[in-house]
Amino acid sequence: MTIQGVQAALLCQEMVVVGDGRPTAHWGATVWNNGKDDISQDEFGVGTLKNLGRRVAEAALRMAAGK
DSSP states (O other): OHHHHHHHHHHHTTOOOOOOOTTTOOSSOOOOOOSSSOOTTOHHHHHHHHHHHHHHHHHHHHHHTTO
């Protein structure tokens, strides 16, 4: 419920919320830090980061194109 409340506030300010998409479908990336400030071993998390970055770029391109 907390995340939904934050998203509602963002949407009220006309912001765009982008998730990382399929196959994981999170409300953002999920990265695990092993306590050594190193996320390179978290293959799943890095994959969600890449998906999120791709989807943000797609959303930006669509918005720039006026779609």
